[in-house]
Amino acid sequence: MRFTYAEAMTDPSFYLPLAKAAEDAGYTSMSVADSLVYPKESDSVYPYTADGNREFLEDKAFIETFTLIAAMGAVTSTIRFTPFVLKLPVRPPVLVAKQATSVACLTGGRLGLGVGLSPWREDFAAMGVPWERRGRRMDEAIDIVRGLSGGGYFEYHGEFFDVPAIKMTPARPFPILVGGHSEAALRRAVVRGDGWMHAGGGDDLDGLLADLNRIRAEEGKADAPFEVHVISPDAYTPDGVKRLADKGVTDVIVGFRSPYRKGPDTEPLAKKIEKLGRFAETVIART
Numbered sequence: 001m002r003f004t005y006a007e008a009m010t011d012p013s014f015y016l017p018l019a020k021a022a023e024d025a026g027y028t029s030m031s032v033a034d035s036l037v038y039p040k041e042s043d044s045v046y047p048y049t050a051d052g053n054r055e056f057l058e059d060k061a062f063i064e065t066f067t068l069i070a071a072m073g074a075v076t077s078t079i080r081f082t083p084f085v086l087k088l089p090v091r092p093p094v095l096v097a098k099q100a101t102s103v104a105c106l107t108g109g110r111l112g113l114g115v116g117l118s119p120w121r122e123d124f125a126a127m128g129v130p131w132e133r134r135g136r137r138m139d140e141a142i143d144i145v146r147g148l149s150g151g152g153y154f155e156y157h158g159e160f161f162d163v164p165a166i167k168m169t170p171a172r173p174f175p176i177l178v179g180g181h182s183e184a185a186l187r188r189a190v191v192r193g194d195g196w197m198h199a200g201g202g203d204d205l206d207g208l209l210a211d212l213n214r215i216r217a218e219e220g221k222a223d224a225p226f227e228v229h230v231i232s233p234d235a236y237t238p239d240g241v242k243r244l245a246d247k248g249v250t251d252v253i254v255g256f257r258s259p260y261r262k263g264p265d266t267e268p269l270a271k272k273i274e275k276l277g278r279f280a281e282t283v284i285a286r287t
Contacts, residue, residue: 001245003284004082004229005276006255008033009060010265014272019072021273023079025280029112031084031253032069035062039122047119047181048201049260054120056260066099073107081107082229084253085116085179085197089134090127093141093161097148097168104149104172112227114197115142116179135184136160142176142192149173177227181208183215190215195227195250205232209247229253236279238286254279 005022007014008031022030038058045052063071069081081103088096104111117134118124124131140158147154151171156163178189179197186208189196196212198205209228216222228249234240235252244252256275257267 001241001249001287002028002251003235003280004029004031004251004253006031006084006253007272008255008259009057009062010267010272011269012061012063014269015063015068016072016075017269018272018276019076019079022276023076025277026284027079027276027280029080029082029251030072031082031114032065033062033259034065034083034086035060036087036090036118036123037126039120039126042120042122044120044122048199050202056262058262059264066103069103069111070106073103073110076110077108078110080110080112082112082177082197083114085114085177085199087118087123088115088141088145089138090118090123090129091141093144094148094163094166096141097145100145100174101149101168101171104174105170109172109174111174112177112195113145113174114177114179114229115145115193116185116197116199133160135188139188139192142178142188146173146176146192175227177229183211186212187215187219190219190221190226194225195229198228198230198232198253200231205230206247209249213248227251236283238283241283241287 005027007018019030046054065083065086100113117138121131137160140161144156144161144163148168149171150173153165153167155165175194177195177197178193179199181203229251230249231253232244234244235254
């Protein structure tokens with residue numbers, strides 16, 4: 001089992017020391033939250049809170065995802081970084097490919113690119129991208145990012161994107177991890193991705209894992225290497241971690257405060273480091 005430390009919407013000056021502390025404590029990865037804008041008015045519903053409220057996001061600091069990964073990568077040497085998740089279809093995929101391959105090269109391959117659909121119509125509007133057909137746009141964007149990260153010339157001619165034969169130097173492949181709980185998201189993870197990222201919330205994890213295994217079998221990929229990243233209460237004890245491993249989970253994502261509270265994060269840096277260290281001693285070291 002591998003362990004991912006999750007911290008988001010906190011003081012930006014905390015991230016570099018937290019990355020170093022998590023690496024020293026034995027975590028495999030650190031997740032990086034992604035957010036573009038906070039709209040003044042919105043009818044969108046957040047899918048992973050009980051009431052769909054988005055107000056917890058107001059005035060929370062979000063450093064641009066690849067910028068933050070590059071900064072944390074510069075002060076660490078082994079810990080991996082997994083965007084959780086990058087809102088891919090609102091971004092130009094050629095630019096994302098350049099950003100991701102650059103980060104992968106600078107960090108020595110310590111990137112697992114988590115991608116997903118934004119639940120906010122306002123993200124699409126702000127970026128000048130239609131909300132309609134966003135799933136298909138996502139599929140094409142994944143194909144382009146993967147193609148350009150492999151080195152050599154790559155071209156793509158789809159419904160939304162038309163990319164002439166181009167290549168990027170340097171280029172370095174990285175796993176693409178797809179987030180989401182819908183049937184379409186699970187199938188996208190299996191067909192186009194190298195793994196799946198569970199978003200937490202109230203959805204039935206066992207049911208999602210069963211659906212994921214069914215789709216992997218349907219697509220002839222039941223025995224192919226595949227990362228399964230989950231959020232679960234079971235992740236906080238050695239016995240619980242074993243239960244998750246028995247279900248095929250490869251990575252658990254753990255955090256030590258709720259990010260869904262309104263207002264600023266007032267927890268001191270020293271307290272955060274203490275919490276991640278205590279978990280490493282009581283769980284990581286015993287699994």
